[in-house]
Each structure stands twice: as structure tokens, then as C-alpha cells.
Amino acid sequence: MTPVATPFFFYFLAALTLLSALLVITRKNAVHSALALILGLLAQSGLYLMLYAPFVAGVQIILYAGGIMVLFLFVIMLVNLDRSQKEEQFNRQWVAGSLAAIALGGLFVAVFIKGKALFPASSAQIAEANNTQQVGELLYGQYMFAFEIASLLLLVAIIGAVVMAKKRI
Amino acid sequence: MLDSVISYLGSNTTPGQAGNVVWALIYILIVFGGVSVAVMAMNWLERKALAHFQIRLGPMRVGPHGLLQPIADAIKLLTKEDIIPERADRLVFWIAPLIILCASFAVYVVIPFGPTHAITDLNIGILFMLGVSSLSVLGVVMAGWASNSHYPLIGSLRSSAQMISYEVAMGMAVVSAILMTSLNRSGTGTLSMIGIVEAQQRQQIWYLFKFFPLGFIAFVIFAIAMVAETNRAPFDLPEAESELTAGFHTEYSGLRWSLFMLGEYAAMIAVSSIAVTLWLGGWLRPFPNALTGATWDLVFSLFPGFLFLILAAVAGVGVIRMPKHPYFRVQTLGLAGFGFVLGLIGLVLFAPPVRDRIQDIFWFTAKVGFFMYMYIWYRATFPRYRFDQLMRVGWKVLLPISIAVLIGTAVVGVVF
Numbered sequence: 001m002t003p004v005a006t007p008f009f010f011y012f013l014a015a016l017t018l019l020s021a022l023l024v025i026t027r028k029n030a031v032h033s034a035l036a037l038i039l040g041l042l043a044q045s046g047l048y049l050m051l052y053a054p055f056v057a058g059v060q061i062i063l064y065a066g067g068i069m070v071l072f073l074f075v076i077m078l079v080n081l082d083r084s085q086k087e088e089q090f091n092r093q094w095v096a097g098s099l100a101a102i103a104l105g106g107l108f109v110a111v112f113i114k115g116k117a118l119f120p121a122s123s124a125q126i127a128e129a130n131n132t133q134q135v136g137e138l139l140y141g142q143y144m145f146a147f148e149i150a151s152l153l154l155l156v157a158i159i160g161a162v163v164m165a166k167k168r169i
Numbered sequence: 170m171l172d173s174v175i176s177y178l179g180s181n182t183t184p185g186q187a188g189n190v191v192w193a194l195i196y197i198l199i200v201f202g203g204v205s206v207a208v209m210a211m212n213w214l215e216r217k218a219l220a221h222f223q224i225r226l227g228p229m230r231v232g233p234h235g236l237l238q239p240i241a242d243a244i245k246l247l248t249k250e251d252i253i254p255e256r257a258d259r260l261v262f263w264i265a266p267l268i269i270l271c272a273s274f275a276v277y278v279v280i281p282f283g284p285t286h287a288i289t290d291l292n293i294g295i296l297f298m299l300g301v302s303s304l305s306v307l308g309v310v311m312a313g314w315a316s317n318s319h320y321p322l323i324g325s326l327r328s329s330a331q332m333i334s335y336e337v338a339m340g341m342a343v344v345s346a347i348l349m350t351s352l353n354r355s356g357t358g359t360l361s362m363i364g365i366v367e368a369q370q371r372q373q374i375w376y377l378f379k380f381f382p383l384g385f386i387a388f389v390i391f392a393i394a395m396v397a398e399t400n401r402a403p404f405d406l407p408e409a410e411s412e413l414t415a416g417f418h419t420e421y422s423g424l425r426w427s428l429f430m431l432g433e434y435a436a437m438i439a440v441s442s443i444a445v446t447l448w449l450g451g452w453l454r455p456f457p458n459a460l461t462g463a464t465w466d467l468v469f470s471l472f473p474g475f476l477f478l479i480l481a482a483v484a485g486v487g488v489i490r491m492p493k494h495p496y497f498r499v500q501t502l503g504l505a506g507f508g509f510v511l512g513l514i515g516l517v518l519f520a521p522p523v524r525d526r527i528q529d530i531f532w533f534t535a536k537v538g539f540f541m542y543m544y545i546w547y548r549a550t551f552p553r554y555r556f557d558q559l560m561r562v563g564w565k566v567l568l569p570i571s572i573a574v575l576i577g578t579a580v581v582g583v584v585f
Contacts, residue, residue: 031314035261038307058296066303067336070310070329077314077322132293132360 010050016043030076038069055132183363185278185289196288200277208434209239215545222549233487233504249423254317257420261315266425269308269432275301276439281363283452283529294362295343298443299336302398305436306332309400309407309417312429316420324416327556328407332398334563339394341571342387345578346447349376349384352582366451373458375450380581383574388448390571392543395440397563399433401544403551404559441540442533449536452529470524473531477515484508 020043023036041064048057111118139147174191184192213228213235220227228235253262279294281287291297306329313325350368351358359365369375376384397404408416418429445451454469485508491501517523554562 029258031258031261035311054291054293055296058293058300061300062296062303066300066306067333070306070333073307073310073314074326074329077310077326133358 009046013043013046013050016040017047030079031073034069034072034076037072038065041065041069053131055135181285183285183287183290185287193288196286197278200280200288201274204274204277204435204438205431207438208431209243211434211437211541212239212242212430214541215548218542218545219549233491233500233507236504236507243427246423246427251423251425252420254420256317258315258317261311262420265308265312265315266421266428266432267308268311269305270428270435272301272305272308273432273436273439277435279362280439280442281366281446281451282533284363284367286452286530287363290361290363292359292361292364295347295360295365295443295447298362298439299340299343302436302439303332303336305432308432312421313417316417318420320413320415320419321417324407324413324419327413328400328417331400331404331406331559331563334560335394335397335404335567338390338563338567338571339398341568341575342391342394343443343447345383345387345571345575346376346391348575348578348582349379362446362451365446366453369450370453370457375448375453377448377450380578383578383581384448386570387574387578388444390567390574391444391448392540393562394567395444396544396547397559399437399440401433401437402548403553405553406556406559437541437544438537441537444540445533445536452533454528454532470528471519473527474515474518474524476531477511477518481508481512481515484511 017040020036020040024033024040027033027036041060045057045060045065048054048060174189184190184196216238217227217235228238231237231241253259276298278288279291279297281290309328309332310325313321313323313328316322347358347360347365349358349372350365352372359368372379377388378384396402400407406416407413408418413419418426421429450457456465460469484504488501488505488508491497491504518527
């Protein structure tokens with residue numbers, strides 16, 4: 001089998017991700033922003049596929065594009081968009097925002113320029129067929145503690161949401 | 170070019186795995202055409218069966234017993250004026266039906282109609298199916314919002330809430346079935362659709378009956394959740410006619426509306442195929458473990474041919490019972506021709522090489538067809554749920570049971 005991970009696909013998906021990321025922050029209409037974000041997430045899952053991580057790609061689609069973003073849209077649709085479009089953005093966050101973006105960009109450039117020393121020349125290629133199994137073994141073996149902590153956090157978040165939404169339980 | 174086309178015939182993998190582009194395209198065209206025809210047939214069958222449930226006749230005018238009704242409908246929809254509401258969000262309004270259509274057709278890439286009869290076999294097959302079919306809720310939400318009207322908005326809100334809620338229980342039920350694939354010596358399960366059916370073949374049992382009643386309960390939960398996922402009665406709140414006119418696609422007309430319908434029926438077939446693959450043994454014929462031997466193989470391989478012969482006989486009875494008035498002459502001739510073609514197909518299916526190639530596809534289609542009939546049956550039988558009842562069933566009944574089944578399956582699998 002010939003590999004599908006050709007440069008064309010990488011540049012195509014990367015361009016799609018960047019384009020949709022730009023659309024997210026430039027659209028005035030919040031629903032359009034959310035839709036662009038979904039497109040970006042889908043392109044990202046394509047990038048995961050190119051890294052031979054099919055499980056992560058599938059989970060990305062199910063959780064982010066199919067679950068979380070639908071909830072986002074759900075809330076945004078109920079907001080009165082006409083009014084929020086007319087309102088002036090009153091805080092001056094763009095200064096801090098662009099500073100943070102420049103810092104992050106500088107970090108990326110630095111890593112790109114002398115990144116060869118930071119990463120191993122070749123990482124162990126995990127067979128695609130038992131990718132899911134490898135992820136599971138890592139999560140429940142080596143990173144068991146972090147995994148459990150993260151799930152506990154989520155549980156707390158769920159309970160908190162229920163408590164806040166309901167006055168009497 | 171020609172070489173690769175011919176050489177594939179000797180191999181025994183799917184065209185996607187063999188990396189054969191030509192055959193992959195042929196398979197895609199066949200599946201796409203087959204599903205479209207199945208949707209039309211389902212449309213006719215649904216109207217007909219519902220009518221008979223309600224002691225009516227249903228479509229009778231276009232063609233014998235309304236057989237040509239779907240074609241007439243399609244022509245009507247194609248030539249209808251395509252209205253976009255004035256203050257609608259045009260781009261989103263335009264994309265929404267396409268998303269639903271793409272999401273419901275893309276999942277057919279991994280559906281295994283037979284050990285080699287699938288477009289491709291992904292190692293995350295079932296994840297891919299769940300993920301892509303969960304994208305169709307986006308189309309519903311977009312359609313409802315872009316219409317800039319109240320009924321569609323409420324319909325799409327209901328729909329997205331419903332689809333997300335039932336997706337959770339559905340996912341849990343699917344996981345418990347996947348867990349069963351890992352109960353072999355090496356202890357490695359699989360997410361690939363073909364792999365799941367092959368695991369059932371190896372373990373000599375359909376997962377419906379595995380760890381009875383655990384597999385059965387998981388199957389029932391999936392069967393309920395999949396009706397809710399596809400927005401069909403009794404969970405058709407998003408398009409409850411009496412409350413919301415037509416729900417999220419109220420403002421759609423003509424071709425775009427028909428795209429929604431096509432997407433809905435294609436999604437129904439797709440989720441039914443998931444259920445068949447996970448619990449009903451996919452392409453395996455009934456009783457592969459009890460009724461073994463060459464004789465039984467022969468008997469079961471004759472089923473498809475006999476089915477078509479029976480259909481031809483039914484058409485023949487229809488021809489005989491047709492009124493003898495000259496007005497009906499064309500219809501009578503058409504029905505006779507249709508029956509003749511069906512009989513011819515039946516005879517071809519008896520030929521040994523065709524018989525062996527076709528039988529897995531036949532059993533898969535037959536099982537899916539059973540589910541499609543159940544959809545009609547539900548619609549004729551059950552009254553519509555209220556929204557709070559729907560949510561209660563989804564979160565307080567199905568989800569706890571499915572989690573319990575998942576834990577139970579894991580425990581039983583480890584212990585035995």
C-alpha cells in the first residue's frame with residue numbers, strides 16, 4: 001500500500017485549518033464563527049490521521065465536531081445575535097491578545113529553527129492496526145494517575161453544573 | 170490499468186485495502202446507486218404499509234399499486250420552485266442539507282456487506298461511523314437556525330438536544346458490543362466493522378445472544394436509541410407535524426427538501442447496518458453454528474433466488490387480478506414485465522458462481538430490511554413521546570441500563 005500521508009494532503013489540511021481559524025476570529029456573526037471552528041476541527045482530525053493516529057482522529061470528530069460544537073451552536077442560536085453584532089467591543093483586549101499571539105508565534109518559530117535538537121530524530125512507529133489498543137494501554141497503565149485525576153475533575157464539573165442549574169435537588 | 174482491474178478479482182480483500190482505485194470507485198457507485206434505489210423503495214413501502222396499517226389503499230394511481238409513485242415524486246420535487254426565505258442566512262441555508270446528505274452517505278464507506286464486499290475496512294470503522302453520523306446533527310441545527318423562523322428553530326433545538334442525549338446511551342451500548350470482540354485468546358478486540366463480524370464468526374455466536382441477556386439488552390438499547398437518532402416516530406419531536414409543522418425543514422422546498430428526506434432514509438439504513446453488524450452477525454447466514462454441513466450451506470444459498478421467484482409470483486398474481494378494462498392495459502403489461510425481470514434475476518441467482526458471491530450481501534440486506542420494516546411498524550404503532558418523557562427515557566432509563574450492561578459485560582468477560 002502506498003502511504004496517504006503525502007505533502008499535498010498536509011499542506012491542504014494545514015491551509016484549511018489556518019483559514020478556518022482566521023474565519024473564526026474575523027466573522028461578526030457568532031454562528032458563522034462556530035461553523036468555521038467546526039471546519040477547523042475536522043481539518044485537524046485529518047492531520048491526526050496523517051500522524052497515523054486514527055483513534056485520536058475519530059474521537060476528535062465524535063467529541064469536538066459532533067458533541068461540544070453542537071452544544072456551542074445550541075447556546076449561540078438562542079442568543080440575540082442582532083444586538084450583539086451592533087454592540088461595540090468596549091474592552092481593549094486586543095493589545096494583550098496580540099502580545100500573547102506574538103509570544104506564541106515566536107516560540108513556534110524558535111522551535112522550528114532549532115527544533116532538531118529538541119526532538120528525537122525518529123520516534124517509534126506504532127503500528128496503525130493496534131493504535132487504539134496502544135492508547136488504552138498507555139492511559140490505563142503509564143498515565144493512570146493523570147487520567148484518573150482528569151476524570152475526577154470532569155466529574156466535579158458535572159456535579160457543579162447540576163448544582164448551579166438546579167436550586168433544589 | 171486493465172491489469173489491476175482484473176487482478177483484484179482474484180484477491181480477497183476490499184478494494185480500499187487492496188488500494189485499487191478503480192474497483193473502489195465501482196463499489197462507491199454501486200453502493201450510492203443501491204442506497205438511492207433502496208430509499209425510493211423504502212418510501213413506497215412506507216406509504217403502502219402505513220396505509221394498510223390504517224386500512225387504506227395508499228398510492229394506487231401511478232403505475233400498478235403505485236409502484237412508480239417514488240419516481241413521480243422525485244420528478245415533482247425536482248421541478249418545484251426552490252424558495253429561500255428572504256431574511257434567511259443564504260450560505261448556511263444552502264450548506265445544511267448538503268451536510269446531512271454527506272454525513273449520511275459517507276458512513277457507507279465502511280459498511281461491510283460481505284467479507285470482501287465493502288468499499289474499505291478502517292481499523293476505526295465503528296468510531297468512524299458514529300463520528301460521521303453524529304455530524305448530521307450539525308446540518309439539522311444549521312437548517313433550523315438559517316431559516317430565520319420560529320418553528321424550524323424550535324425543531325432544531327429539540328433535535329439537537331435529543332440526538333446528543335441518545336448518542337450517549339447508544340455509544341455505551343456499542344462499547345459493550347465491542348468489548349465482546351476482545352474475548353479471545355490474545356485478548357485484543359477490534360473496532361473494524363469487518364473484524365467485528367469475523368469475531369462473531371470465530372466465537373460462533375451472534376452478539377445478540379452472547380452472555381444472555383447482556384447482549385440482548387445492549388441491542389435493545391441501541392435499537393431504541395437509533396430510532397431517536399434518526400428522528401423517526403415515536404421520537405419524531407423535531408418534526409412533530411401537529412406542533413411544529415415540519416420542524417427544522419419547514420422552510421425548505423423542492424430539491425433541498427428532498428435532500429433532507431434522502432439523508433434521513435440513508436441514515437436510517439446506515440444505523441440499521443451498525444445494529445446488524447454489531448449484534449446480528451453482519452453477513453453471516455442464520456444458524457451458522459447449528460445447521461452446518463454442505464447440505465445446509467446449499468439450502469441457505471438458495472434463499473435469494475427463491476425470494477426473487479416469490480416476488481415474481483406476487484407480481485404474476487397482480488397481473489392476473491388486474492382489471493381487464495383497456496385503460497389498464499399499459500399497467501398490466503408493465504407489471505408483467507416487472508415480474509418477468511424479477512423472475513429472471515431469481516433464476517440468475519441460482520447459478521452457482523453468482524450464488525456464492527451474492528449470499529453474504531443477501532443476508533446482510535435481509536437483516537437491514539427487517540429493521541427498515543420495524544421503522545414503519547413503530548411509526549404505525551406508537552404515539553409520539555412528549556419532550557420531557559423523551560429526555561427522561563434517554564437519561565434516566567437508557568443511560569444507567571447501558572452503563573450497567575457495559576460493566577456487566579466486562580465483569581462476565583473477565584470472570585469466564
